[in-house]
Amino acid sequence: MNAYRPNPAETTFLLFDVLRLPQQLAELPALAEVADPALMQQVLEEAGKFVGEVVAPLNRDGDEIGCRFEAGTVTAPPGFADAYRAFWQAGWPALATATEDGGQGLPSVLEAVLYEWLSAANHGWTMAPGLLHGAYECVKHHASDALKAQYLEKLATGEWLATMCLTEPHAGSDLGLVRTKAVPQPDGGYLLSGTKIFISGGEHDLSENIVHLVLARLPDAPAGPKGLSLFLVPKFYTDGSGHSAGPSQARPAPSGGSAPHEVGSVGAWVRSAVVCERIEEKMGLHGSPTCVMRFDEAHAQIVGEPGRGLNAMFVMMNAARLHVALQGVGLLDAAWQKANAYAAERRQMRAPGPRVDGEAADLIHRHPAMRQKLDTQRAWVDAGRVLAYRTALELDVAKHHPDAARRASAQRWCALTTPVLKSAFTEQAFSGGSECLQVFGGHGYVREWGIEQIVRDARVSMIYEGTNEIQAIDLLLRKVLPDGGTALNQLLDELGEGLRISALRDMAQTVVKAAPSSETLAHEVAGDFLRATALVLLDWAWQQIENAAPTDDERWQRPALALHQRVLPEFEMRRQMVLARCAQ
Amino acid sequence: MNAYRPNPAETTFLLFDVLRLPQQLAELPALAEVADPALMQQVLEEAGKFVGEVVAPLNRDGDEIGCRFEAGTVTAPPGFADAYRAFWQAGWPALATATEDGGQGLPSVLEAVLYEWLSAANHGWTMAPGLLHGAYECVKHHASDALKAQYLEKLATGEWLATMCLTEPHAGSDLGLVRTKAVPQPDGGYLLSGTKIFISGGEHDLSENIVHLVLARLPDAPAGPKGLSLFLVPKFYTDGSGHSAGPSQARPAPSGGSAPHEVGSVGAWVRSAVVCERIEEKMGLHGSPTCVMRFDEAHAQIVGEPGRGLNAMFVMMNAARLHVALQGVGLLDAAWQKANAYAAERRQMRAPGPRVDGEAADLIHRHPAMRQKLDTQRAWVDAGRVLAYRTALELDVAKHHPDAARRASAQRWCALTTPVLKSAFTEQAFSGGSECLQVFGGHGYVREWGIEQIVRDARVSMIYEGTNEIQAIDLLLRKVLPDGGTALNQLLDELGEGLRISALRDMAQTVVKAAPSSETLAHEVAGDFLRATALVLLDWAWQQIENAAPTDDERWQRPALALHQRVLPEFEMRRQMVLARCAQ
Structure with missing residues (x-):
């Protein structure tokens, strides 16, 4: 391995x-x-x-x-x-x-x-x-100064770890259905009760405290997403005065959920009434505990305004989506590295073409089908790195650039590309990881080489932080259609000229025109629209690479060729699928 | 579940x-x-x-x-x-x-x-x-009468189970590299020594005896595939006279591999010098032991002529390939059944279109992205069943039809479609199984619903019985190019008329013409050629279904629509990829 x-x-x-x-x-x-x-x-x-x-x-x-x-x-x-x-x-x-x-x-x-x-x-x-x-x-952006004083540095430095508690057994993609309740207390705090599932790192022994950010409803909140507020529930808490000992010396959580009433004892850390009920048995990602968390009148503080929970959470979700896209890129690179190394040292059968050595079989990477797989996945990884790094750069531009127009364009880049990268690269980590597994033949299916772990681990990234189908809806229905394609066109202007760029622009206009004719059309083409957009971005990323790379270097030439021969042809297929639906 | x-x-x-x-x-x-x-x-x-x-x-x-x-x-x-x-x-x-x-x-x-x-x-x-x-x-077709007397009925009835021992640590897809040796003995038998890996069911407690069919080399055999002979090595054996007790009363295998010398004792069952050294830890398929088998001067009998081992084994491998295609179809159906049932009872978010009930969220199968997934996978399953059943029927026609020309056409059907079905439906069991997993959202990634098991189990079928890349080479380089596309054209004639059928015919001719210009071209386009052929077969299968199904039945209408909207567009993409390579 x-x-x-x-x-x-x-x-x-x-x-x-x-x-x-x-x-x-x-x-x-x-x-x-x-x-x-x-x-x-x-x-x-x-x-x-x-x-x-x-x-x-x-x-x-x-x-x-x-x-x-x-x-x-x-x-x-x-x-x-x-x-x-x-x-x-x-x-x-x-x-x-x-x-x-x-x-x-x-x-x-x-x-x-x-x-x-x-x-x-x-x-x-x-x-x-x-x-x-x-x-x-x-x-940083939504909590009160008092909360920031207690938590911001701990989170900024990573001394304490954090979770995002959204999903409930009946509420996954649709957070409007969340039922967890937070009841205000006379001291300005809240008692939070409910069950959250699929909480990554809900409980563990990596940091001495864990900060849960939890979506819940106030007692008088309206139904649906506008009734959601965001709360901070620490695994251990204190009233902030005189805590010489750290959370590891905390008293156990009082039963009956009456934790906050114990806070009075100065300097004592108390364990909140939040417990991990079990961890899931999963397809992969066994190194990360996926927890069912029960909050039983747990000590909670509100983050931001009542009813603005989703808004506050969005900061976190957008950061998380780019992070997940990076997971996809990284996992695919890891799979590629394994397959590439294996193919360069193992021999199997005679490859077509002239003999290059006296061995009875050729190195696996000399077989065209295997060479294609390796080069194709490399094309995805290299483009993914360029696109994700560029997006991370735009995050800083959006925050720090002195020119408002440039900040706006950076914001636009992040808004439009994040769902595309999240979806396309998590999909590719799984399907391309599986292609890399295939390079190992039967050895790919056994644990020994570690390649099958990557495929199992990667699969979850297509689901969490908004399923890839949600990303497609986010792109088309929330970010392209509402402004008639204006923001997308501006992004495409920045990408420059190109056949596929103008084809995507025309396709977007066709969808903008056709969408009002049917309640379901936009949903039906959203996935294909996202794929077509992803392929335009890949094409652009490789143009940037080719502009900078030495023209005679096989390292960059081979994936560039694979991109054109094996990846980009999908663009025309997706385009035709979208246009066919719009023409109905 | x-x-x-x-x-x-x-x-x-x-x-x-x-x-x-x-x-x-x-x-x-x-x-x-x-x-x-x-x-x-x-x-x-x-x-x-x-x-x-x-x-x-x-x-x-x-x-x-x-x-x-x-x-x-x-x-x-x-x-x-x-x-x-x-x-x-x-x-x-x-x-x-x-x-x-x-x-x-x-x-x-x-x-x-x-x-x-x-x-x-x-x-x-x-x-x-x-x-x-x-x-x-x-x-039945290759063993001597003496061997048949001992083994044929046991295998025909399934009283004893069987294995196929091909792969060795250094010889997977390329069996020409097999090193296992069989040394002839004075009594007409052989002593077989070597290590075989990835042996499904090499050892277990399901049947009282196990019959191993093993590829090995005689001492004077030439290198490469023509030096391979086929041997039968039973887990338990007797000399055939007076065995009143069954293998379960056998004596243990003598150490030092001298088993055959013990056979003289009438009526006694002896355990062969073949042992399972370990079983693999795999991505899935945990219900089937994948064994490393060590043969240590094991009692063996030759099956067929010396040097004709691959020929004898081919009977078994072809049957196994259709069997694996059926695994793919079955696993995809199992995944579809789970996803379809889940989507019909679980609710998530509002779907576009009119409200159909008073619930806060709609059933998952009302969401267009999920409906597309379900219908698309159903289109694959239904076509796969038609194609695999037809191929099984043609096996009988090839054997039993009184007309030689009809037998030949049946033979042609099986030869050409088996690699296509093996490759396309094992690929689809994995990728389409993963689509079905996606219907469950986060619940798909946890073990509880059993859908992730299908994806893990299915992955191996893309590798064993000849990797899918080997199937593509088998189709194009062994079955289409050698006769200039004649057999393929005859098959396509039988399928009738159709745009894609004539496009495939033309494409095959283009490849036939271009292939001699490059040693690697045929290998490079083989995978795309197989996919294009698979899509033509799918199209044909659905024409047969649509001819027989009631025209107003949603059960058949929906997957038929998905086939045309979401599956068949890949044909043109593959065709363009093949043609672009041929035009270079």
Whole structure:
């Protein structure tokens, strides 16, 4: 089994030569100072070492031993807790959080690279800090000063981990159906009760406290999504005065859910009335506990305004969606690395073409069907990295650029591309991961080589943080149709000229015109529309790579060829499918 | 968790109304007598009961408990051995074997239906009898009379199970590299030594004896595939005289591999020097032990002529390939049944279109993206059943039709369609199974609903019995190009007229003309060529269904629509990919 290794040199090429990162960051006063190429390169090299040496080696045990659940406690797989402690203490979670909150204030794109690598190396482990940045942004932008004083630095540095508690047994994609209740208390706090499912990292032993961000309803809230508010429920809490000991010295949660009444005892940490009832048995991702969490009059504080819970949560969900797209890119790269290494050292059958050595069989990568698979998946990975890094860069541009028009275009880029990247690259991590598995033949199906784990792990990314079908609806029905395609056209203008770009523009107009004629049309074409958009973005990303790469380098030539021969032909198929439906 | 249920009524429609089975069988003197519709219907109903009541309920334990390995013995999951005994005693393995060998002599197509259903209900369990028919045919057509006397009836009835021992650690797709040796002995037998891997059912407790068919080399054999001979190695053997006790009373295998020297003792069963060294940890299919088998001067008999081992094995491999295609069809049907049932009872979000009830959310199957998935996969399943049943019918036609030309056309059908069906339907079981998983949202990723097991189990079918890439090479390089496309054209003539049929014909001619210009071209387009052929066959199958189905029945209308809107557009994409490569 060959473990995943990050490749800082190629990453530097994509960031500096293809995306011209230093020049882009130089336009952002807040980041201009830290945009020093040498510094960024050093950060990437250190990150690569940490990922390759500390996190990657734990991946197999994460799958095979997995998380253990016993009487409400969850024990992470061997080494996970130590690795997280090292990660936090080295300051990695704080990479791109603000210096005033205890962070390092580096560009988001470096965090994007870090999480791509972490996901590739160990998807299960990476789930733990995966929601940190979103929780940090959510608290930073929506919580009261009092809450921020207690939680913001802990989240900014990663000393405490966070969860996002949305789904309930009857409410998955449709959060409007959430039933969890929060009852206001005289002290300004709330008692929160209900059951949440599919909570990644709801309970574990990686950090001494866990901060749950929970969607719930006030007693007088209207039905539907507008009745939702957001609450913060810590695993351990104190009233903030004189707590010399940390949460690990907390008293157990009082039974009967009367926790908040105990808070009076100064300096004592109390365990909230929130418990993990069980963890799910899953297809993969065994290194991450997927918890059923029961809140039983748990100590809660509101985050943001009543009834504005979804709004506050959106900050977190958008960050999470780009993060999931990066998981897809990383997992596909990990699968490719394994398959590529295997194909370069194992022999099987005679390949067509002249004999290259005296062996009885040829190396697997000389067989055309295998070569096609490897080059095609490489084309997806390289494009995915360019697109996801660019999106992370646009996050900073949207926040820090002095020019309002440029901020708006960055906002537009993120809004339009995030659902596309989330959907396309999680799909590709699974289907392309399966193609990489095929390179191993029968050996791909057994555990030994670790490739089947990637396929199992990757499958969930097509579902969580909004299923890929929700992403398609988000793109077409929420972001393209409402403004008649204007924002999409502006994005396409920025991408430049190209046959597929103008075909996508025309297709969007056809859908804009046809959609009002049928209540279901837009839903029916949304998936194909997203795929067509993804392929235009891939095409664009490879143009950027080809503009920067040496023209005679097989490393870039081969995936570029595979892109044109084996990936982009899908565009015309999707276009025809959309147009056929619109013509009905 | 809703278990798979066979659907004899729909099967009868496909067999009798779409494929006109009774009329087709009436042309075959050997089967005319048993081709009574009422009899066949009764067999199907009994088969459906057995599959649904005995085999399906064991599927979950097969996955979760799996096979246990201890000191050379393999214990099947709970209930597997009893179910196999009941299966054998009820005569199911003997359904389509010849009456003179102890079988029931029914048409192959009934066996095809039976194995499709078994695979859908419990893929792991079905692996055990899955190679029986092929082993029976192999022994029947290639073994000596003495060997037949000992083994043919046992295999025809399924009293003993069989394996196919091909792969070695360094020789998977390329059997020419096999190193296992067989050394002739003075008594006419052989001592066989070597290690075989990925042996399904190499050791288990389902039957009292196991018959291994093993590819090996004689000491003076030339290198490569022409040096391979086929051998029969029983787990237990006797010299055939006076064995009153069965193998279960056998003495243990003598150490040092001197087994054959012990045979003299009349009536005693001896255990061969073949041991299971371990079973693989796999992605799925935990109900079937995948064994590493060590032969250590094991008692062996030759099957067929020296150097003609691959030839003898081909009988078995072709039967196995159609069987694997049926696994794909069955597994996809099982996935569809689960998703369809879930989507018809669970609610999530508001679907577009008018409200149909007063509930806060709509049934999942009312959401267009989910409806498309369900209908698309149903289109694949229905077409797969028609195509696989037709192929099973053609197997009987090839054997029994009085007219030589009709026998030749049947042979052609089987040769050309088997690799296509094996590849296309195993691919679809995995990718379409994953689409069905998506219908469950997050619930699809947890074990509870059993849908993720189908996806894991199905993945192996793309690899074994010749990887799907080998199937593509088999189709194009061995069956289309050598005769300049003549056989394919004859097959297409039989399919009738149609845009895609003539496009495939033209495409084949383009490849025939372009192939000599490049050593790699045919390999490069083989996969796309197979996909295009598969889509033409799907189109044809659905024409047959639509000719027979009531025109106003949503059951058939919806998948027919999905076929045209969402499946067949791939044909033009594949055609363009092939043509673009040929034009280079």
